[in-house]
Amino acid sequence: MTACETGGTMAERLVVIGGDAAGMSAASQARNRRGPDDLRIVALEKGFHASYSACGIPYLVGGEVGGVEDLVVRRPEVFRDEQAIDLRLRSEVTEIDLDRRAVAVHDHEEGRDYWEPFDQLVVATGALPSRPGLPGADAAGVYGVQTLDDGAALLRAVEADGAERPRAATVVGGGYIGLEMAEALVRRGLSVTLVEAGEQPMGTLDPDMGALIADALRRLGVEVLLGEGVTGFSASGGRVDAVCVGNRSVRADLVVLGLGARPNTALADAAGIPVGETSGIRTDRRMRTPVEGVWAAGDCVETFHLVSHRPVAIALGTHANKQGRVVGINIGGGYASFPGVVGTAVSKICEYEVARTGLNEAEAAAAGFEFVTETVASTTRAHYYPGAREMRTKMIADRRTGRLLGAQIVGQEGAAKRIDTLALAVWHGMTVEEMTGLDLAYAPPFAPVWDPVLIAARKTAERLERLHTGG
Incomplete structure (x- = not known):
């Protein structure tokens, strides 16, 4: 019983x-x-x-959350x-x-x-958190960040005083957590190195969009090492003191693993x-x-x-x-279902807002799609309105049907939440041609008269038309 x-x-x-x-x-x-x-x-x-917000951990470590x-x-x-x-x-x-x-x-x-x-x-x-099976990976001072307990432990480390205070940090992995933690550690006054095995950080974006993030990190003062893998961790007295990257050693009083989960x-x-x-x-x-x-x-x-x-x-x-x-x-006796996902995500990295939905180029190719892409530069507001910021929108569409397969946004304040419109279009299988007629809100403080979503849809539709007509 x-x-x-x-x-x-x-x-x-x-x-x-x-x-x-x-x-x-x-x-x-x-x-x-x-x-x-x-x-x-x-x-x-x-x-x-x-019942806590794990997504807030980078902002806790960076000091924005009390x-x-x-x-x-x-x-x-x-x-x-x-x-x-x-x-x-x-x-x-x-x-x-x-x-x-x-x-x-x-x-x-x-x-x-x-x-x-x-x-x-x-x-x-x-x-x-993914933890590499490398020498020294279990040393003290090597942190994975997945739970609030993990975040509290890392916060105690960065707030330590005197001889225990860390001065140099290495972040291994350039995904969402890795990038957010790199920025947080810079805010805490640490010298930060980011090591990413891929050609650009933020592997869920296409490399051309990820390159914008790498540039922003460098402007923030982060040393960015791309296309290089970590081979091990050096420890003194059981505590990490360096990260082995290829044939060189990068000083690290603490290490944050941003290799995904x-x-x-x-x-x-x-x-x-x-x-x-x-x-x-x-x-x-x-x-x-x-x-x-x-x-x-x-x-x-x-x-x-x-x-x-x-x-x-x-x-x-x-x-x-x-x-x-x-x-x-x-x-409880009711009926509910979870239909699936389209992979929508958003983050803030340095001055950039970063968002994606659907498939990136590599994912679309792996799924067997033939596709076209279009990337457009625009502004978050009417160009003449104070506070207008640059943004870049990329669309990936099925070559045969014109269906929107995915989209990415990298821009400054006011850019990223436009991904919700694009996510809705992906969810409902809209074509980029159908999207050109979307009735999106317009006023100079919020958007140009042609919203960046509409511009990107129009440009992608025009590219498809040229392909189909041979023009």
Whole structure:
């Protein structure tokens, strides 16, 4: 018997592994639909915090956010007292036993181990920062940044005084986290080197767009090493002091790994919960795994790309919250589904706002598309209006149909959120010709009379027409 007796009835037991976006969204939505006499909810989180904004960590480290608690969206007592969710922090699940219908838990606070039974289980274990299997990678002072606990540890390091105060930092990897952390560390007064094995940073963009970001980093004072791989980490007394890049050594009092993240699926995999080719947990559109009564959501799952029609694992809080909501609604007796993603993302790097949606050139080619691209330079406002800033918009369209496959934006203030219009066009399979007639808002403080989205669509449509007519 795995249910407990409450008020004379048998309450079903829901156990949630992971207390951040996906897990707590699932727990909250389930509670909204089923009361504690019908559904007992236990949420297990191995860290010190639950329900927080991991996306704010670079701004915490950089000093724009005042403190760790500012990133906590909802305090534990809100879940416990107002929603009757038994949220247990510092409670790490070490095993899932599907036959026993229970999870093994280690309570870090009390130093004890116990089994927690479930009728239904939500796996929301998130992602792990990729850590290279290189000499010295586990030395003290080498930080991955994925959880708020990770961010708090890095914050303590950069705020250290005296001899412990770091003066030089190396960021390994030029993805979103790596670039945001490089800027944050510069703001803290450190000398920063960024090492990226690719030809340009921000590999989710095409190289011509990524080159704009590299230039901005250099203007900020970051030493940018491109096309070079890290071969190891030097440590003195167990603490990192340099990064080995090719045949040279780059001083580093601390190292931040910005190599991306991978689904944290070790628990699920060991239990026999199927994982897909991306190493994310396999689910259907309702976020059910192939195991009866077991659901999964968030950065640990594999999802479906609506343009490439391929499985992908994308670690973003937006997806995690939506997927958690879907799980909670379904557990609560409703019906909800998660259709997939188009890969929309946005970031701020130095003076640039950076955004993308759909496929980049390499992804479009890998998916078998023949495509054309067009890049246009424009301004965020009417050119004569004070505060107009430069921006560059790139579109990728299917050569045969004209369908928009993807888009990228790199620009200054006021540029990036235009990606939402482009994401909507990608989501609905619009052609660039159809986009030229979009009724977008215009006023000089907000856009030129021809919005950059419309200019890029028109130019791409004209290129396609020339190809089709031989002109």
